[in-house]
Amino acid sequence: MGIVPLWGFQLVIAIALSFAFRLNKALVIIAANISIPPMIPIILFLSHYTGRIWMGEKAQYLSFSRNITLELMWQNFFQYVLGATTLAVVAGVIFGGLTYVGLKLFKRRQS
Numbered sequence: 001m002g003i004v005p006l007w008g009f010q011l012v013i014a015i016a017l018s019f020a021f022r023l024n025k026a027l028v029i030i031a032a033n034i035s036i037p038p039m040i041p042i043i044l045f046l047s048h049y050t051g052r053i054w055m056g057e058k059a060q061y062l063s064f065s066r067n068i069t070l071e072l073m074w075q076n077f078f079q080y081v082l083g084a085t086t087l088a089v090v091a092g093v094i095f096g097g098l099t100y101v102g103l104k105l106f107k108r109r110q111s
Contacts (some may be wrong), residue, residue: 002034003043005081010035031095043084048076051083073111079095 001016014032018025035043045062052059060076 001028001032001082001088003047003091005047005084007035021032043087044080047087048080049083050087051079051081054082054086055079 001010001017004010004013006013011032014028015025017023017103018028048060048062052061055078062076063096
């Protein structure tokens with residue numbers, strides 16, 4: 001939930017989902033806090049880059065310049081939203097799977 005482009009509501013939605021799916025609330029809060037300041041540039045870049053998959057020929061490429069306008073931001077917004085949602089789902093599946101496998105191995109070693 002920390003990657004989903006619902007800035008400001010990520011933690012609230014994550015806690016609500018933890019109640020709905022009967023998950024450990026403390027672990028959900030810790031995992032949802034991936035969007036901390038040092039990670040935000042990485043998340044934004046990967047989201048925009050991932051969005052290029054869905055945009056096809058209409059994909060925008062990042063240009064690092066000082067000439068940022070609202071029009072330029074709007075042109076990149078849809079690509080970012082698609083990419084962030086895709087990145088969130090993929091990251092959730094990968095890290096959820098790794099956690100599941102890790103816990104199964106840890107439980108097996110204790111038995």
